[in-house]
Amino acid sequence: MMVSWLFFGALLVGAFFGQAQIVWDVFKWPSKTAFPTNNLPLLVLWIFLFNLLWSSLVLLTLSGFVFFAVPLVIMTYRAWLWGVLLANLPISLFWVVIPVLVVEGEAYVLSCVAGVNLGLALLRPNMIFKEEGISRLQAVKRAFKECAYFYIFVAVLLLAAAIIEALLLGTAF
Numbered sequence: 614m615m616v617s618w619l620f621f622g623a624l625l626v627g628a629f630f631g632q633a634q635i636v637w638d639v640f641k642w643p644s645k646t647a648f649p650t651n652n653l654p655l656l657v658l659w660i661f662l663f664n665l666l667w668s669s670l671v672l673l674t675l676s677g678f679v680f681f682a683v684p685l686v687i688m689t690y691r692a693w694l695w696g697v698l699l700a701n702l703p704i705s706l707f708w709v710v711i712p713v714l715v716v717e718g719e720a721y722v723l724s725c726v727a728g729v730n731l732g733l734a735l736l737r738p739n740m741i742f743k744e745e746g747i748s749r750l751q752a753v754k755r756a757f758k759e760c761a762y763f764y765i766f767v768a769v770l771l772l773a774a775a776i777i778e779a780l781l782l783g784t785a786f
Contacts, residue, residue, distance in 0.1 A: 616685070616688070616722045616725055616726055616729075617718075617719065617722050619685065619688070619689055619692075620688055620689070620692045620718055620721065620722050620725075621692065621718065622692075623688075623689045623690075623692035623693040623696065624692040624693065624695050624696040624714070624718070625696060626693060626696060627692065627693035627694060627695060627696020627697040627698075627700070628696035628697070628699060628700045629696070630693070630696070630697055630700070631696060631697040631698070631699070631700020631701060653779055653780075656779040656782065657772075657775045657776055657779040658775075660774075660778050660779055660782075661771055661775035664717065664720070664771045664774070664775060665768060665771050668691075668721065668724075669720060669721060669724035669764075669767055669771065670724070670764075672687050672691075673687060673688055673721055673724035673725045673727075673728050674724050674725075674727045674728040674731065674760065675728065675731075676728055677727075677728030677729055677730070677732030677733075677735075678732060679732075680732060680736075681728075681729050681731075681732025681733045681735075681736055682729070682732070683728070683732070684724070684725040684728030684729055684732070685725060685729060688721055688722070688724075688725040691721070692718070692721075695714065695718075699714075709781060710781070712774075712777050713774050713777050713778050713781065716770050716773050716777065717770070717771065717774035717778075719770055720766075720767045720770035720771045720774065723766055723770070724763070724764075724767050726763065727759070727760040727763040727764070727767075730756050730759060730760065731753070731756045731757070731760060733756075734749075734752040734753050734755070735749065735752070735753055738751070738753075741756065742755065
């Protein structure tokens with residue numbers, strides 16, 4: 614719950630920064646050629662795999678092995694960037710983007726929690742699995758198993774977000 618507050622709070626702060634034009638206009642919307650918009654199933658697959666493999670697995674989950682707080686920092690920074698990017702979006706379009714923000718954002722929150730769990734299992738196994746007296750290797754294995762359960766929900770949320778996003782991108786260009 615607190616990680617969700619952190620994510621959406623950072624998004625809101627980024628939106629305020631963007632509205633106040635504290636951040637320079639260095640962010641550009643991608644061109645039409647960046648996405649295979651003429652083929653909706655391919656676009657859904659492309660968005661889904663990118664968000665699942667890169668944005669969730671590598672950046673937010675596996676980065677927990679570097680240090681358990683790294684996923685929180687990356688997730689907060691990305692939420693802030695989303696806020697900056699969406700700050701000057703007309704309100705009529707912002708309401709269209711909200712479903713993607715909520716669904717994809719919660720998937721990233723779950724990925725982040727899985728990353729923190731993996732990092733803490735590696736760093737302090739007894740902190741995660743109290744009173745079980747398991748080894749560091751056993752704790753990491755168990756955390757990976759729990760991570761797999763998280764990723765069932767992450768995949769479902771990201772697939773839903775990819776479908777919504779692909780429909781939005783397909784009609785935007």
